[in-house]
Amino acid sequence: MHYQLSNRLTGRSVLASLRALVPKRPLTPSETLRIAELQANRLLEHFAVTSAAVPEEIISELPRIRVIHEPLPVSGAAHWANGYWLITLNADEPTSRQRFSLVHEFKHVLDHTTEGHLYHDRPFQTAYEQAERVADYFAACLLMPKRVVKRLWCQRQQNIIELAEKLQVSPAALRYRLDQLGLTERAPRCYRPIETARRTAPQPRAPILETA
Numbered sequence: 216m217h218y219q220l221s222n223r224l225t226g227r228s229v230l231a232s233l234r235a236l237v238p239k240r241p242l243t244p245s246e247t248l249r250i251a252e253l254q255a256n257r258l259l260e261h262f263a264v265t266s267a268a269v270p271e272e273i274i275s276e277l278p279r280i281r282v283i284h285e286p287l288p289v290s291g292a293a294h295w296a297n298g299y300w301l302i303t304l305n306a307d308e309p310t311s312r313q314r315f316s317l318v319h320e321f322k323h324v325l326d327h328t329t330e331g332h333l334y335h336d337r338p339f340q341t342a343y344e345q346a347e348r349v350a351d352y353f354a355a356c357l358l359m360p361k362r363v364v365k366r367l368w369c370q371r372q373q374n375i376i377e378l379a380e381k382l383q384v385s386p387a388a389l390r391y392r393l394d395q396l397g398l399t400e401r402a403p404r405c406y407r408p409i410e411t412a413r414r415t416a417p418q419p420r421a422p423i424l425e426t427a
């Protein structure tokens with residue numbers, strides 16, 4: 216399947232254009248997330264993708280990208296081999312998981328020349344952990360675009376299983392994305408009996424003891 220190119224990225228390769236969105240200076244963690252979302256949106260615009268499900272061919276048919284599916288001890292891997300990027304996906308995992316892994320690995324490919332600006336060891340997160348988190352976020356932004364998900368959700372397509380099938384993602388990934396987009400309410404992290412008691416049943420004051 217071939218996708219019509221929009222004018223946004225023509226004149227240079229898609230990889231080079233998406234990499235050029237990264238400023239040449241050290242970025243904060245929140246900036247790396249914003250850049251990841253910008254790269255995902257630019258790739259969607261490039262192929263004029265505006266509806267679900269996002270076709271994985273927008274990555275797998277790029278020049279210098281080859282995708283193979285075979286048994287692996289992990290979900291996916293990417294490495295440069297003989298003039299192209301080889302992305303290997305674990306054939307034993309569900310299709311929705313392989314789609315997510317493809318996009319996650321593609322973000323690592325994108326970051327190959329810019330990771331020095333993007334990720335740094337920090338007190339509570341290594342550069343490796345940060346790169347993994349951002350690759351997941353990029354995959355979520357690409358496979359579950361904000362505009363598409365919000366439109367479907369507002370059209371009352373709020374059955375998680377059906378919506379996940381439409382987007383070809385796992386229900387768990389969709390729940391996480393809905394939470395990111397503020398479309399669902401996060402479950403409370405813990406039960407707070409003291410506050411609840413104060414709100415629902417005010418305790419009588421202890422009698423003031425009179426002293427002689």
Ligand SMILES: [Zn+2]
Pocket residue numbers: 319320323346347350
């Ligand atoms: Zn990874």
